[in-house]
Amino acid sequence: MSTQPDTPSADSTESMTVREAIRAALREEMDRDEDVFVMGEDVGNYGGVFEVTDGLYEEYGDERVRDTPISEAGFVGAGVGAAASGTRPVVEVMFSDFLGVAGEQIMNQMAKMRYMFGGKAEMPITVRTTEGGGMGAASQHSGTPHTWFAHFPGLKAVTPGTPKAAKGLLKSAIRSNDPVFFFENKLMYEQDGEVPTDPSYTAPIGEAAVEREGSDVTVVATQRLVGESLSVADDLAGEVDVEVVDLRSLYPLDTETLADSIRKTGRMVIADESPVSYGVHAEVVSRMVEDEFFSLDAPLQRVGVPDTHVPFSTPLEDEVVPDGDDVRSAIHQVV
Structure with a gap:
């Protein structure tokens, strides 16, 4: 990997x-x-x-x-x-x-x-x-x-x-x-x-990137939640060894990198700032269950937006939009 x-x-x-x-x-x-x-x-x-x-x-x-x-x-x-x-x-x-x-x-x-x-x-x-x-x-x-x-x-x-x-x-x-x-x-x-800075540098579409290696649980994250997950992983060091994968590409989806990681950790949290139903979370869960069911040591957990619109009210928006605390809770639940 x-x-x-x-x-x-x-x-x-x-x-x-x-x-x-x-x-x-x-x-x-x-x-x-x-x-x-x-x-x-x-x-x-x-x-x-x-x-x-x-x-x-x-x-x-x-x-x-x-x-x-x-x-x-x-x-x-x-x-x-x-x-x-x-x-x-x-x-x-x-x-x-x-x-x-x-x-x-x-x-x-x-x-x-x-x-x-x-x-x-x-x-x-x-x-x-x-x-x-x-x-x-x-x-x-x-x-x-x-x-x-x-x-x-x-x-x-x-x-x-x-x-x-x-x-x-x-x-x-x-x-x-x-x-x-x-x-x-x-x-x-x-x-x-x-x-x-090399002008010829590119990142391939369809390949995820392992931003932090770990052995206890995999956090597959996108966008802002990659950084949030890395901060949580650092905070939990010594308690839980967290691997963080930046999914990067939604389609094509890099199932191979995800499978390699879950074979190592046996546990996975999917963190994506979108509604949790029928989306990125569900696709990653489906592929891992289909391809790596016998590698799982615990049910997969999803971190995302509840199936609602984002409110204008700041306290309500804070409640709806996922952050590092939600990732931390999911990690504790899965381990």
Whole structure:
């Protein structure tokens, strides 16, 4: 089981926030390939509502950093057409809750075009979008719908849990000839870590990363909950030896790394900031039960959002959105 599946060697690194890592990935890919361009609401002069694209407009101009009207159906559809025509658009949807507005363009065009044309039409489009609670933004700006896109054939979906994964996965997404949805947790933009500076560095889509090795219990986490789980694992050191896996890719799912880990620990907690029913948690549980039932020493545990919307009230939001305390409770329950 590899803890460093990325390529190439990550010898030269620099401390970056998730925001800076994503911006670096965009800049490197735009320098590498003139067919790569960015489009979305306020991505240009304004620099993005979360400042991720800040400075790119000045560097590349309005032909390659394009502000769009407030119409997800319109600019996602334009991105689909641009990708089918041979360019590589990176489309930013400001909040993932609004992806439903572009449902036709995503489900019936983006996801199906390559299939409908017998593989002759490629669809090299990347959709960047933010998700998650914790900012008091109320239900329509706090959802975590990434499971929808992992579930739909023809689409890939990734959820990086570290700055390094954010840079590497975005570069792989942009280079992919299939549509990739790149989900950014809003509370992670200031999280920092060491990131490879080599412009050829990528993180393969479809490979999880073991961020911390352990022998007693595996915590499979996504996005913000990777960092929360690592903190919990450090706190529990000497009491419980926790292995933490950043799932990174929802589809394709790296069942092999998960199976390798559960064969070692016999116990697993799945932590993902999405509703617990019918989602990422359920898929990981199903695969482990199907493939590694006789490796299990205890029932698997899920940490996620109850099957409800995220409230506007801060105390209620804190109750609904999972955190490290929930991961800790699940670990104690499973061991």
